[in-house]
Amino acid sequence: MKLYIVPTPIGNLEDITLRAINVLKSVDVVLAEDTRTSGNLLKHLGISKPMQSYHVHNEHQTVTRVIERILKGETMALVSDAGTPAVSDPGFLLVRECIKYGVVIECLPGPTAFVPALVNSGLPSDRFTFEGFLPHKKGRQTRLQNLANEERTMIFYESPHRLLKSLQQFSEYFGPDRQVSVSRELTKMFEENIRGTVTEVLAYFSAKTIKGEIVIIVGGKTSGTKSAEESEE
DSSP states (O other): OEEEEOOBOSSOGGGSOHHHHHHHHHOSEEEESSHHHHHHHHHHHTOOOOEEEOOTTTHHHHHHHHHHHHHTTOEEEEEOSSBOTTSSSSOHHHHHHHHHTTOEEEEOOOOOTHHHHHHTTOSOOSSEEEEEEOOSSTTHHHHHHHHTTOOSEEEEEEOGGGHHHHHHHHHHHHOTTOEEEEEESTTSTTOEEEEEEHHHHHHHHHTSOOOSOEEEEEOOOOTTOOOHHHHHO
């Protein structure tokens, strides 16, 4: 009677840990964000296990049945398409309910995209805030306004078709000279890390086709930097 939270590779399949492989071999059921994606990973690892779909669109309807099965003695592993479940992926609700009903939870360490992006950005990593995905519309400007004076390094996830919009808004709210680092396709063959001011990085990506998963690291406000509003004064 246990739930394992199992991180899976964000690109390079060699990044899965031996412990994660052993856990996936031992559980009764694998809860997967996308059974096709996770099925391919299990096949690559030579593991055959029953799978159940567990994603953002069905988790509220599914979580009660999952808890009931675990309480009856089943052991399950939760995986997302890539990285650590519950970090901008489904998982928080299930973990919260497991705690409520006294289910043992074991979270394995493993891949997550923001850690390598933060470390190789060259920006301060002693204090940082993980912001995940910005709101697409409602609340987006308010969030950016609230972050304009944030002194810690900021971490954002972004999709390829919204990258330019985000960089443009960073220039508007944080100032064009704020330092940023954009990491694209981490751990994959075409991994790319572009560092510089918001203006420089925006110019680089404006001139190319953007593909792949993206993490943006933004330097916090320091005594030597001004927000866009202050620069206009």
